[in-house]
Amino acid sequence: MPGGIGVEGRDDARSRGVIMTDQQDWRVRASCRDEDPDGLFVRGAEQRKAKLVCIACPVRTECLAEALDNRVEFGVWGGMTERERRALLRRRPDVTSWRELLSAARQDALGEFEDERVG
Numbered sequence: 001m002p003g004g005i006g007v008e009g010r011d012d013a014r015s016r017g018v019i020m021t022d023q024q025d026w027r028v029r030a031s032c033r034d035e036d037p038d039g040l041f042v043r044g045a046e047q048r049k050a051k052l053v054c055i056a057c058p059v060r061t062e063c064l065a066e067a068l069d070n071r072v073e074f075g076v077w078g079g080m081t082e083r084e085r086r087a088l089l090r091r092r093p094d095v096t097s098w099r100e101l102l103s104a105a106r107q108d109a110l111g112e113f114e115d116e117r118v119g
Ligand code: SF4
Pocket: 002, 003, 004, 005, 030, 031, 032, 033, 053, 054, 057, 058, 059, 060, 061, 063, 064, 076, 077, 078, 079
């Protein structure tokens, strides 16, 4: 199942903690969609290897936003381990919507790219 890889119970955590919306159609485009879950249920150093799947994932931002907004505690989501997400959440307690923040940051980056390409 796409979105969030790395430890046992990830699907349980996801299904309990996340309200599915149309915006979550991103899952069908996830790079980890066809990964063997047993090979992705890892901890510690093995998470570095699991994160490699996320590098070129087209829905990395959506995945990370979902994990941050829903305080998902386990697994690799959006290329970040649970430890990395916890650190980020501690650094930015002011953020009320990671989806909005990351989406805006992506739009800004795309705009800058377009400006450089055109101008
Ligand atoms: S960012 Fe990683 S965990 Fe999230 S959907 Fe993409 S491949 Fe899966």
